[in-house]
Amino acid sequence: MKKKINFIIIFSLIIFIFITFIIGLNKNSTYTTANIKNVNIENFKSKELFSDEIINFINPNFKKKITILNIWASWCLPCRTEHEFLINLSENKEVILVGLNYKDKTENAKSFLNELGNPYEKVLIDDKGLISIELGAFGVPETYIINNQEKKIIKKYVGPIDEIKSKEIESLVKS
Amino acid sequence: MLSHLGFYSLVFSIFFSVCIIFLSSRSVYNKVSKNVNIIYSLIFLQLFFVVFSFSCLVTAFLISDFSNITVYNNSHTTKPIFYKFSGVWGNHEGSLLLWLLVLTFFLFLFFVNSKKQDLKYKLLTVIFQEIIILGFLLFIIITSNPFYYLNPIPKEGLGLNPILQDPALAIHPPILYLGYVGSSLIFSSSLAATVNKSVNSNWAKDVKIWVFASWIFLTLGIMLGSVWAYYELGWGGFWFWDPVENVSLMPWFCLTALLHTILVLEKRNSLKNWTIILSIATFSLSMSGTFLVRSGILNSIHTFANDPSRGLFILVFLFFLIVLAIIIFFLFTEDEKNTSKGFFLISKESAVLINNWFMMYFLSVVLIGTVYPIFLEVFTDEKISVGAPFFQKLMIPFLIPFFIFMSFGPRLKWIKDSLKKLNYYQITIFIITLSASYLIVKYSGVKYLFSVLLISTSLFLVYNSLRDILIKSIQFPQKISHFAFSILILSILINGIYSKEFNSNMKVGDEIVFMDKKIKFKSINFEEEVNYKLLKGNFEVSEKGKSAMVFNPEIRIYNQPVISTSEADIKTNLFNDNFIVFTLIQESEIFNVRYQHKPFMVWIWISIVLLAFGGAFAIFKNEKKN
Amino acid sequence: MKTINKIFLFLITIIFLANTSYANLKNERVDKISKNLRCLICQGQSIYDSQSDFALSVRDLIIKKIDEGEKDDNIYKYLKLKYGDWIVYEPELNKNTILLWILPLILFIFGGLLIFRKVIIKLNKNNV
Numbered sequence: 001m002k003k004k005i006n007f008i009i010i011f012s013l014i015i016f017i018f019i020t021f022i023i024g025l026n027k028n029s030t031y032t033t034a035n036i037k038n039v040n041i042e043n044f045k046s047k048e049l050f051s052d053e054i055i056n057f058i059n060p061n062f063k064k065k066i067t068i069l070n071i072w073a074s075w076c077l078p079c080r081t082e083h084e085f086l087i088n089l090s091e092n093k094e095v096i097l098v099g100l101n102y103k104d105k106t107e108n109a110k111s112f113l114n115e116l117g118n119p120y121e122k123v124l125i126d127d128k129g130l131i132s133i134e135l136g137a138f139g140v141p142e143t144y145i146i147n148n149q150e151k152k153i154i155k156k157y158v159g160p161i162d163e164i165k166s167k168e169i170e171s172l173v174k175s
Numbered sequence: 176m177l178s179h180l181g182f183y184s185l186v187f188s189i190f191f192s193v194c195i196i197f198l199s200s201r202s203v204y205n206k207v208s209k210n211v212n213i214i215y216s217l218i219f220l221q222l223f224f225v226v227f228s229f230s231c232l233v234t235a236f237l238i239s240d241f242s243n244i245t246v247y248n249n250s251h252t253t254k255p256i257f258y259k260f261s262g263v264w265g266n267h268e269g270s271l272l273l274w275l276l277v278l279t280f281f282l283f284l285f286f287v288n289s290k291k292q293d294l295k296y297k298l299l300t301v302i303f304q305e306i307i308i309l310g311f312l313l314f315i316i317i318t319s320n321p322f323y324y325l326n327p328i329p330k331e332g333l334g335l336n337p338i339l340q341d342p343a344l345a346i347h348p349p350i351l352y353l354g355y356v357g358s359s360l361i362f363s364s365s366l367a368a369t370v371n372k373s374v375n376s377n378w379a380k381d382v383k384i385w386v387f388a389s390w391i392f393l394t395l396g397i398m399l400g401s402v403w404a405y406y407e408l409g410w411g412g413f414w415f416w417d418p419v420e421n422v423s424l425m426p427w428f429c430l431t432a433l434l435h436t437i438l439v440l441e442k443r444n445s446l447k448n449w450t451i452i453l454s455i456a457t458f459s460l461s462m463s464g465t466f467l468v469r470s471g472i473l474n475s476i477h478t479f480a481n482d483p484s485r486g487l488f489i490l491v492f493l494f495f496l497i498v499l500a501i502i503i504f505f506l507f508t509e510d511e512k513n514t515s516k517g518f519f520l521i522s523k524e525s526a527v528l529i530n531n532w533f534m535m536y537f538l539s540v541v542l543i544g545t546v547y548p549i550f551l552e553v554f555t556d557e558k559i560s561v562g563a564p565f566f567q568k569l570m571i572p573f574l575i576p577f578f579i580f581m582s583f584g585p586r587l588k589w590i591k592d593s594l595k596k597l598n599y600y601q602i603t604i605f606i607i608t609l610s611a612s613y614l615i616v617k618y619s620g621v622k623y624l625f626s627v628l629l630i631s632t633s634l635f636l637v638y639n640s641l642r643d644i645l646i647k648s649i650q651f652p653q654k655i656s657h658f659a660f661s662i663l664i665l666s667i668l669i670n671g672i673y674s675k676e677f678n679s680n681m682k683v684g685d686e687i688v689f690m691d692k693k694i695k696f697k698s699i700n701f702e703e704e705v706n707y708k709l710l711k712g713n714f715e716v717s718e719k720g721k722s723a724m725v726f727n728p729e730i731r732i733y734n735q736p737v738i739s740t741s742e743a744d745i746k747t748n749l750f751n752d753n754f755i756v757f758t759l760i761q762e763s764e765i766f767n768v769r770y771q772h773k774p775f776m777v778w779i780w781i782s783i784v785l786l787a788f789g790g791a792f793a794i795f796k797n798e799k800k801n
Numbered sequence: 802m803k804t805i806n807k808i809f810l811f812l813i814t815i816i817f818l819a820n821t822s823y824a825n826l827k828n829e830r831v832d833k834i835s836k837n838l839r840c841l842i843c844q845g846q847s848i849y850d851s852q853s854d855f856a857l858s859v860r861d862l863i864i865k866k867i868d869e870g871e872k873d874d875n876i877y878k879y880l881k882l883k884y885g886d887w888i889v890y891e892p893e894l895n896k897n898t899i900l901l902w903i904l905p906l907i908l909f910i911f912g913g914l915l916i917f918r919k920v921i922i923k924l925n926k927n928n929v
Contacts, residue, residue, distance in 0.1 A: 562890025
């Protein structure tokens with residue numbers, strides 16, 4: 001009798017482990033920070049790229065509904081490919097685009113924007129990368145969609161913006 | 176052409192598996208032996224076809240036949256011959272073919288070498304092993320076919336990653352697989368003996384060789400992986416508690432425990448059920464390891480191409496095998512309650528049990544640490560990391576009692592011994608080691624008092640193992656392996672506690688003082704080799720009263736594929752390794768320079784080889800006796 | 802030398818030594834913390850080993866936080882808040898991980914009991 005009980009216990013344990021692994025298989029194993037729960041956006045100050053003034057990120061004068069914060073750098077290749085989508089998005093009337101220039105040289109950043117166009121209302125400098133850490137970003141490019149009224153992050157994109165994501169952003173803005 | 180031949184050989188092998196299983200089952204059921212010769216021929220034929228298939232793949236690699244997709248993905252015309260050959264198993268599909276080759280070869284060896292054994296037991300082993308072989312054949316053909324055709328045939332291959340072109344890494348998989356597959360035979364043999372109700376000391380005598388052989392190969396295979404990581408990756412570490420590494424360590428703990436338990440079974444005809452359980456566990460861990468690193472369920476830098484569908488196949492196959500094993504175990508094992516002898520507290524048998532106790536504990540730490548994140552993610556959607564600090568914190572404290580037990584255990588007699596062994600002499604020696612380590616720790620300024628206990632128990636173990644060498648009644652293989660193990664542990668401890676590292680940014684011409692050494696970044700040269708360009712750094716490390724050491728680490732930039740690697744310059748001698756590696760900080764003239772001083776590093780490798788030698792001696796002694 | 806100069810020199814030396822030893826201690830702390838963190842760009846390397854931009858920024862951040870007087874735990878907490886628990890190699894002890902830390906120990910005790918039983922059988926047999 002004891003044997004039977006042991007058998008049932010062990011068999012159930014194996015089934016349990018087996019099912020857990022099957023479920024685990026279907027989960028994506030590369031880590032992404034896109035779903036981190038921290039949604040509050042805090043203000044930060046930095047130098048603006050063109051005017052050299054120190055300004056706040058959150059500006060009470062921002063009358064638009066949504067801020068798109070895009071972290072980019074001139075040495076980052078995917079940032080080039082996503083740039084046209086950013087320019088398209090900047091034409092949306094309800095959106096204000098703010099750039100955060102990550103660990104870059106100002107001359108290179110300026111020539112990047114001269115060459116490909118400047119979709120940003122303002123570009124803040126993050127030369128040591130500390131602001132990006134404060135935002136929970138770890139690489140370039142990353143993009144945050146922020147609701148200005150509630151000062152909350154609605155969505156975060158890790159990696160370059162493409163056609164699909166661009167459309168997603170536009171529908172997020174409309175709602 | 177080659178691909179077709181290779182592929183159809185595998186298909187034939189499936190046919191052979193089915194025949195063998197059918198014929199063997201019939202023989203066992205009807206208790207007739209008339210088909211034995213046919214079965215023998217089929218086993219040989221199957222081996223032949225698998226060898227042939229493997230040779231097709233090898234040939235395809237050696238002649239750079241890029242019509243074969245595996246060759247295309249993993250080879251290149253300019254690769255040296257040796258690495259073309261090792262490229263065969265440096266990928267998922269090829270490595271499975273290697274598994275299959277060893278599986279069929281070991282079965283053939285087993286069948287040929289066990290002429291004097293009970294036929295029913297032999298055939299049962301064949302059946303179980305063929306089930307495993309069949310599973311692998313199906314897995315390869317359905318999900319991991321190495322013989323896919325590419326049309327149009329590309330002119331050049333993709334596979335020229337320079338980090339993988341290293342001798343240690345080239346032979347690491349085959350040696351490791353010999354260990355894993357050996358455990359498959361132990362598994363089949365254990366289940367066969369269980370069904371045959373012949374789990375006894377005679378069976379132990381025969382299976383012993385397979386246990387030792389698997390253990391030796393697994394030990395060496397793990398060592399080769401660490402050697403490669405140390406010399407090639409250049410961070411000075413040799414064990415990172417990465418899931419793939421853990422997955423090779425887990426069967427090792429099991430196999431070490433089994434190695435000791437099988438001796439109890441042989442000498443005292445005891446611990447039958449536990450031996451079977453360990454055999455099943457070892458193979459299950461080997462197979463689970465295969466699952467974990469090929470399915471994409473775990474995140475690691477070592478993983479093969481991740482493919483959940485392959486993972487699902489292995490998982491189902493593994494589940495099937497384990498359930499089969501459990502059913503057989505519960506159906507056929509005798510209740511040991513009435514026949515169980517129990518052990519005296521002070522006896523070799525109890526010492527073996529204590530060894531197993533600790534081995535199982537270490538196994539559970541590594542197992543739980545490796546798979547817990549999977550469970551947590553399934554149930555709570557949270558991802559956590561379980562890294563080195565976890566494993567170290569849970570394992571290191573337990574080493575202290577383990578070393579003390581290991582200092583006495585091997586010397587105990589079978590059945591019953593007395594505590595008189597713990598005489599004043601031993602206690603004195605222990606106090607001496609305690610004091611010695613206190614002085615060592617105090618002199619070198621290491622903060623933990625904990626280190627004192629660790630080093631002293633480890634020194635105590637070294638002393639006792641050394642003394643055991645002089646005792647005639649203890650077997651030679653045991654003496655060598657235990658002594659080697661004590662040296663291994665001591666080297667790892669000293670290396671871990673006393674390694675010094677210096678890490679700083681330097682420009683050419685900088686000189687920095689580190690402890691009692693001066694590190695000077697003298698110059699940098701730009702050179703070109705056949706397939707890479709390199710920046711060779713020229714460093715001088717000088718210490719008062721000793722001649723300066725010159726280091727030439729390199730930063731290499733390969734042409735195809737475009738990869739940049741840092742090659743450390745490691746100066747090894749019997750007492751320590753000195754190690755410099757440097758990397759370029761982007762967009763600047765500054766380099767990040769790392770200098771490490773690692774005492775007794777080379778003894779880690781020497782002691783592991785010695786450890787394996789002990790096992791090899793055990794096999795030779797056994798063969799001589801027969 | 803006048804006494805006041807001696808005292809002055811002594812104080813300067815103390816401050817200098819304190820700063821250098823603080824710097825060494827700080828370096829050790831930075832190294833210890835960076836070894837315990839994953840680099841999210843070069844996955845498989847620690848922040849200590851990696852030379853990626855992210856790793857360099859995190860090291861700068863650690864130095865900044867230590868200068869601000871933060872304890873190690875708070876630094877880990879901050880980074881976990883931004884990047885999730887996964888970034889720290891050592892799993893902290895909380896309700897999610899209690900089973901992780903305790904289970905091996907429970908198994909160890911369980912194993913000990915099994916051995917104990919085996920030895921007791923012999924003792925009982927002998928006494929019978």
